[in-house]
Amino acid sequence: MKHYPYSVPKDVIGHKLIEIARDNHNIVVLSSDVSISTNVEMFHKEYPDRFFELGIAEQSTMSIAGGFASEGFVPVYVALAIFSNGMTWAQTRQVCNAGLNVKIIGTHAGVDDGQDGSGHHATEDIAISRVLPGMTVLAPSDKNEVAAAIEAMVKYTGPVYMRVAREEQPVIHSENCTFPIGKAEVLKDTGDDFAVVFEGSALKQALEGFELACSRGKKGKLVSVRTIKPIDRECIHELADSVDTIVVVENHSVLGGLYSTICESLAGKRTRAVIKSVGFCDTFAESGSPKDIKEKYGLSAEQIIKAIG
């Protein structure tokens, strides 16, 4: 595999929010006692008047974000995905029902908080956020793309949920990359045997699987979906018409996540491609390093190779 520099995508969150807040005085950041884990403690130090530590009270914090948005502010609620998303569905639904301009960041996507065990794994967040009317769901990959996605999210008007990896990811984007919401990105294209399509926090495995397949003589494409909702239908349909196999790779349950989203977008359409999934199969995982969990539960380059066939 080609050598890339590696970094932790979530570590860019605080820096980027500080940068945006210099010009955008309506940004406020909300935390549920996880400001160090999520890298927003530096925002707290830089802008103490615009940082709100609300304690281990996620439901109330989400609705407080709704209150800020109702008064014209742009609240960014940052917590581990299982907290900012998993603990707050009814409150998030009400935010979406009102169409409020609330930004939600869920760090430690998928099984990235591996050692804490299945109770801390966020393997259903795509599923439960994308079903909410009016919600936009983003899944950027490396640190530079996460920074660009935060900027795009703040500029966009309406509720947005963004999941961010805690595990190290190869840095494949430049610092000046952009994040057009709703557009997938074809990262590599060597032919039409297969396409590996992934959500951001599965970048490492997707890239490894793609490169392994190519090293074994297959020709294919590597596509970062980036936006789960609205899905880039045009890109997905073109892929489905041009390759033999699409392998959908996600650090998430295969139920309701990216695989489901892509299958839904192709339903009723006669296509060339067979669609296969690589992700977690309707199961709770266990404690362990994220790497070990991903390998044991099927999120790996080897599984991608098997799916390509």
Next chain:
Amino acid sequence: MKATGAIDFDNLRVIAHDNRKKILDMVYFGGSGHIGGALSAVDVITYLGECVIDYDSEERDKFLLSKGHAVPALYAELHHLGYIEDGELQTFRKINSRLQGHTNLHHMPLTDITTGLLGQGLSYGVGMAFAKKLKNSRDHVFVMIGDGEMHEGQIWEALMQAGHYKLDNLILIIDRNGLCSHQPVENVISIEPLRTRLEAFGWNVKEINGHSMEEIHSCVSGLNSQFGKPKCIISHTVKGKGISFMENNGKWHRNVPNEEEYKAACEELRLSGEETI
């Protein structure tokens, strides 16, 4: 806050009485709705609409009806203020109506919050109170919750948060009518000693008869000059107030009167209206 001169309490009572008739009509002609909790809350809501919330201003005090099922009381007052037309009241809860079954920002932005799930309104109030302080605004945020709504855990999260941050521009009104959906709050899960609990959470607590315009006015205006703590008014009320066979009767939490009951309620309101005038 609205600039008001001397308060005409008799006039407030007449308006609240008219609002009661509108609540009855909305639920009867709409064929659905929560009449008991609207009738308990309507005096406070009428007072706030007439004397406090300046709905004509963009930047203003906010009123969040967290017990959003009591929204007929708010629609009635907004009708009195001229924001809802006469014919609209009978469209309550019907398709294509602005008058949704719970407050809804899309359909009626003046209601200030979208509700439907109990327990969330006080947290919205906390967020708005923070925001108003950031704006250096002197506006207040009023939130009304039901006493049964206090069973929601999120309420206690917000009580802690507001107390910790000493949000003295936040005024919580608890419509203490004593009944949940059909039975006494105290029989379901006790919330007493309520005042002691709220004070322990850092709140400045007052108790009033929520059907007395004089007491409502005295309490709300008195709290304006008190600082350093969020404020709570425990508003003691009667569920179904004003229609005798609905009063303190859990059956009328959510029930639509039949024709006979509707006529009896109208007649009772007509007679009590003459007394009020």
